Amino acid sequence: MGKIELKGTVIIVGNYGSGKTETAVNLAFHMKAAGIDVRVADLDLVNPYFRTREARHILFEKGINVVLPEEKYMHADLPILAPQVAGLIRNPAELTILDAGGDDVGTTVLAALADSFVGREINLIQVVNPLRPFTETVEGCKRIQGEIEASSKLKITGLVSNANLIDETTPDIIYKGYELIQELSHQTGIRVEFITAHEKLLPELDLSRFDTPVLPILRQLVPPWKKPGL
Amino acid sequence: MGKTFSKPEALTDAHTHYCPGCTHGIVHRLVAEVIDELGIRKNTVGIAPVGCAVMAYNYFDCDFQEAAHGRAPAMATGIKRVRPDLMAFTYQGDGDLASIGMGEIVHAANRGEKFTTIFINNAIYGMTGGQMAPTTMPGQRATTAPEGRDVEKTGMPIRMCELLSSLATPGYISRQTVLKPKYVNKAKKAIKKAFEYQMENRCYSFVEIVSTCPTNWGMTPLDALKWAEDTLLPYYPLGEFKTPEE
Amino acid sequence: MAKVLMKGNEAIGEAAIRAGCKNYFAYPITPQSEVAEYLAKRMPEVDGVFVQGESEVAVGYMIFGAAGCGERVMTTSSSPGVSLMSEAISYIAGARCPAVFVNIMRGGPGLGGILPSQGDYFQATKGGGHGDYRLLVMAPEGVQEAVEMTMKAFDLAEKYRGPVMILGDGLIGQMMEPVEFPEDFDATPMNNDDWATSGMDTRKTDKRNLVKSLFLDPKALNDHNLLLKAGYDRMRQEEVRYEGYNTDSEYKILIVSYGTMSRVCKTAIDTMKEEGLEIGMVRPQTLFPFPEQAVHDAAAKESCSHVVSIELSMGQMVEDVDRCVKGQRPVTWYGECGGDIPTPEEIIDHIKSLLKN
Numbered sequence A: 001m002g003k004i005e006l007k008g009t010v011i012i013v014g015n016y017g018s019g020k021t022e023t024a025v026n027l028a029f030h031m032k033a034a035g036i037d038v039r040v041a042d043l044d045l046v047n048p049y050f051r052t053r054e055a056r057h058i059l060f061e062k063g064i065n066v067v068l069p070e071e072k073y074m075h076a077d078l079p080i081l082a083p084q085v086a087g088l089i090r091n092p093a094e095l096t097i098l099d100a101g102g103d104d105v106g107t108t109v110l111a112a113l114a115d116s117f118v119g120r121e122i123n124l125i126q127v128v129n130p131l132r133p134f135t136e137t138v139e140g141c142k143r144i145q146g147e148i149e150a151s152s153k154l155k156i157t158g159l160v161s162n163a164n165l166i167d168e169t170t171p172d173i174i175y176k177g178y179e180l181i182q183e184l185s186h187q188t189g190i191r192v193e194f195i196t197a198h199e200k201l202l203p204e205l206d207l208s209r210f211d212t213p214v215l216p217i218l219r220q221l222v223p224p225w226k227k228p229g230l
Numbered sequence B: 001m002g003k004t005f006s007k008p009e010a011l012t013d014a015h016t017h018y019c020p021g022c023t024h025g026i027v028h029r030l031v032a033e034v035i036d037e038l039g040i041r042k043n044t045v046g047i048a049p050v051g052c053a054v055m056a057y058n059y060f061d062c063d064f065q066e067a068a069h070g071r072a073p074a075m076a077t078g079i080k081r082v083r084p085d086l087m088a089f090t091y092q093g094d095g096d097l098a099s100i101g102m103g104e105i106v107h108a109a110n111r112g113e114k115f116t117t118i119f120i121n122n123a124i125y126g127m128t129g130g131q132m133a134p135t136t137m138p139g140q141r142a143t144t145a146p147e148g149r150d151v152e153k154t155g156m157p158i159r160m161c162e163l164l165s166s167l168a169t170p171g172y173i174s175r176q177t178v179l180k181p182k183y184v185n186k187a188k189k190a191i192k193k194a195f196e197y198q199m200e201n202r203c204y205s206f207v208e209i210v211s212t213c214p215t216n217w218g219m220t221p222l223d224a225l226k227w228a229e230d231t232l233l234p235y236y237p238l239g240e241f242k243t244p245e246e
Numbered sequence C: 001m002a003k004v005l006m007k008g009n010e011a012i013g014e015a016a017i018r019a020g021c022k023n024y025f026a027y028p029i030t031p032q033s034e035v036a037e038y039l040a041k042r043m044p045e046v047d048g049v050f051v052q053g054e055s056e057v058a059v060g061y062m063i064f065g066a067a068g069c070g071e072r073v074m075t076t077s078s079s080p081g082v083s084l085m086s087e088a089i090s091y092i093a094g095a096r097c098p099a100v101f102v103n104i105m106r107g108g109p110g111l112g113g114i115l116p117s118q119g120d121y122f123q124a125t126k127g128g129g130h131g132d133y134r135l136l137v138m139a140p141e142g143v144q145e146a147v148e149m150t151m152k153a154f155d156l157a158e159k160y161r162g163p164v165m166i167l168g169d170g171l172i173g174q175m176m177e178p179v180e181f182p183e184d185f186d187a188t189p190m191n192n193d194d195w196a197t198s199g200m201d202t203r204k205t206d207k208r209n210l211v212k213s214l215f216l217d218p219k220a221l222n223d224h225n226l227l228l229k230a231g232y233d234r235m236r237q238e239e240v241r242y243e244g245y246n247t248d249s250e251y252k253i254l255i256v257s258y259g260t261m262s263r264v265c266k267t268a269i270d271t272m273k274e275e276g277l278e279i280g281m282v283r284p285q286t287l288f289p290f291p292e293q294a295v296h297d298a299a300a301k302e303s304c305s306h307v308v309s310i311e312l313s314m315g316q317m318v319e320d321v322d323r324c325v326k327g328q329r330p331v332t333w334y335g336e337c338g339g340d341i342p343t344p345e346e347i348i349d350h351i352k353s354l355l356k357n
Helices: A020-033 A052-061 A084-090 A103-112 A138-152 A171-188 A199-204 B024-038 B052-058 B072-082 B094-100 B102-111 B160-165 B181-199 B221-235 C008-018 C033-045 C056-068 C079-095 C121-126 C143-160 C170-174 C218-238 C259-274 C292-299 C317-325 C344-356
Strands: A008-014 A038-043 A065-067 A095-100 A122-128 A158-161 A191-198 A214-217 B044-048 B063-066 B087-093 B116-121 B171-177 B204-210 B239-242 C004-007 C023-026 C049-052 C074-077 C099-105 C136-138 C163-169 C176-179 C242-245 C253-256 C279-284 C286-288 C306-311 C331-335
Touching: A008 A020, A008 A103, A008 A138, A020 A038, A020 A052, A020 A095, A020 A214, A038 A052, A038 A084, A038 A103, A052 A065, A065 A084, A084 A095, A095 A103, A103 A138, A122 A138, A122 A171, A138 A171, A158 A171, A171 A191, A171 A199, A191 A199, A199 A214, B024 B052, B024 B116, B024 B181, B044 B052, B044 B072, B052 B063, B052 B087, B063 C056, B072 B087, B072 B102, B072 B116, B072 C023, B072 C049, B072 C056, B087 B094, B087 B181, B094 B102, B094 B116, B102 B160, B102 B204, B102 C056, B116 B181, B160 B171, B160 B204, B160 B239, B171 B181, B181 B204, B204 B221, C004 C008, C008 C033, C008 C074, C008 C099, C008 C143, C008 C163, C008 C170, C008 C176, C023 C033, C023 C056, C033 C049, C033 C170, C056 C074, C056 C079, C056 C099, C074 C079, C079 C099, C079 C121, C079 C163, C079 C218, C099 C143, C099 C170, C121 C163, C121 C286, C136 C143, C143 C163, C143 C176, C143 C218, C163 C170, C163 C259, C170 C259, C242 C259, C242 C292, C253 C292, C253 C344, C259 C279, C259 C306, C259 C344, C279 C292, C292 C317, C306 C317, C306 C344, C317 C331, C331 C344
Parallel strands: A008 A095, A008 A122, A038 A065, A038 A095, A122 A158, A158 A191, A191 A214, B044 B063, B044 B087, B087 B116, B116 B204, B171 B204, C023 C049, C023 C074, C074 C099, C099 C163, C136 C163, C253 C279, C253 C306, C306 C331
Antiparallel strands: B171 B239, C004 C176, C136 C286, C242 C279
């Protein structure tokens, strides 16, 4: 288990509901705490609720710059891409995290930004939760991979296991996710960047089982009857 | 001497409510004969419109559903998608199909739904009492066009066969009439072809029948036949507009 | 089967398949489009039917046609779309066809907004379409309950030969929760040979079936509506479902709330209980039939001085609550309907202000 080494522009992709936003937000907190300058952009044009913009206040509080659509369009049912995003890609922070929407549909927007990506090193990170439909198997993950690469016109460079059942997550679920992501990595030659685990679960985990860094998660995107950051 | 004329099996014994000189009765009979000849009566669902034929289910002796105004093609879509083994036909008038149901008919045809539409075009709303239809002729009087249809304000009559045959999806689109005995056999052939395309799961099929409405036109049955031939047929030319072979 | 993590919208789609519904017609609208997107992938895997109709109007009648053949069928939409489907719902109720409609509500009236709302309570429970009909309406509070209710909806639609609605707000559709699908669900449809237009050959009979809602003879129409009414009366006897929350306590105030809103109320009730303040709640799981007796009896409890209906609307269910409390206690409304959901803290503040007065 080592340190998360991501730098430059990191785009978080994955199948619908794999936990991209929760991963992006927590990655931002984690890296910021490690003294890295982090900026985040919400590219999720497909999801109407539970987007990075929902966590904007806490991101701002922690000194993380967030690029969002204009306030007046924040709840619009419109696929609006903030013009600052292209600028952010051209002049990235030490770590720039772009949170894309789900599936190939959610990453189509990346193809529209293709001009900004030219000549830059881009980390395209696929988040996988094997407890979600369509990614229970390596084959399912590979299919989504192909679809995302085709629609974004970019190559996936890293993998993240975000195995969870929210409040019902057990160590076994984390181990199962780890095994699946290792097998996916083995079959595709794409490296595993890290796996995630809720902070409360960390003491119950045998961390020596992992060759990869573990990103501790505190859930920020919660329904209104729960408190975020717990 | 054998019996030369008998009621098709696909018609019930009920007497129709249609007015003297109305062509609905002839078209019902042609559809029923085709159903008999193809042996599909016990595997067919008809969809009745809102209009004079709203009670068509009283006359056809097969399963029937009754639609809301204009929605018969959507219902037929539902039927054929969940039961492609059944035969389905919608029987619709001009107000039903070309006005309130324009969206449904165009999209069903464009999806290439495998059902058959019999479209009765008599250039007027019959059931509701002689109001202007999308197919009413310029200058033709209607209760909602007391001075005759003013095309400056209401546009020109809509030609459904021409409109539907402009869709790129393959289909069978034909316009026929039953105004004279010489037309009747051709109309029946077109109806049969339409059902056959459906049986072969080939394409959407649509047969328009240029018809009469002496009651709402305010004409004797004979005058109505003549008016239809002189006025409607030049604007609504007969023939096959499209076949799936094209 | 092990638990999986699903969005409410996906889970509703999967629940339909597990309930033996292989026929889905829909038109996209936020915040329920994930049902269509999920089923566009899943239906081909089970040899099912997926059709994106040209409008919600057309979809309503595709449902009617399919339901008229006696096949299990479902559509999903959100508020403005359900308005367009309401015409077909009336015809389907009139023609006595079983069908399942899902409304993942967003704000209104008009285009409103895309955030969660419960503004279609009246539309769902009091009509929506024209004529003397009722919808059996179930309101889930989360993803697991959405699954159970969706599956049950198909049985109830057949039992009563009519449309059944799942009424969820946008959050029910959008949020993710762990969910388990029951293994022992009997997905066999009821025999419908006596009414469905399934083809005389299929039924091996010479008797044809008619699916219709036209009854021109006044006596025939009245008799038909009496038949429908008998079904609705039976629903009132047999299908009422609700959950009592903290109703064993000596609560000072009774909350009536459903769906997402009731989840927030539960957190508020738990927090107040820790502070020593007892508040009870009746959560209707069926909105029609409404838990009339349960609300009446809960309001009558000696310790209870006030009843508050907490909704994501400007006060719709409160009229039913008031009707059931029958003047025993004051009944008031609290809520929001712009898309923001009151927080547990706001509810606690409101409850405390009620107690002060």
